[in-house]
Structure formats: C-alpha cells, structure tokens
Amino acid sequence: LGASGLTKAQRGRRRVLRSVVEAGFVELITLPFIGDKDLDVLGISGDDTRHATVKLANPLDDTRPYLRTTLLPGLFHAVTTNMSRSQ
DSSP states (O other), rough: OTSSSOOHHHHHHHHHHHHHHHTOOOOOOOOSOTTTTTHHTOOOOSSSSGGGEOSSEEEESSOOOOOOOHHHHHHHHHHHHHOOOOO
C-alpha cells in the first residue's frame, strides 16, 4: 500500500479513469432490455446469434420484453434521446 492507502493497481486504475474523464468521456448506463424491432433496425440478419434473445416472464415494458444481446440498441436510444433534448 502506498501513502494514500491504495494499492499500486488501484492507483493505476484511478489514473486511467482520470485520463478518460479528462478526454471528455462519460459513463453511460442503459437498461438491458430490447424489443422485437431493435435488432432489425440495426440491419442484423435473422440468423445472427444476437437474435437469440431471452424473453422475460415479467418485463418492465411490454415493448422491450427481451434481454439485450448487444449494447448497440441502448446506446443508439441514448443518443437519440439526448439529441432530442439538445444535449
């Protein structure tokens, strides 16, 4: 442990995180749910393994009843939402 009480690995992680933030990156947290059309909109073919979704027994939203198999639909939804709010 160093003088700050952090291990060398912890100090390294903090340096990396600080650099990423200073470069303008932010953390984006999206819900892990997708709907029927989310993968089709991306042009992902029906035989692609990303179409092998798991349907939830009790989804929060009936339009997104599946667990995502890719991050892209959530990221595009966040971009669309932020752009509509001029952010």
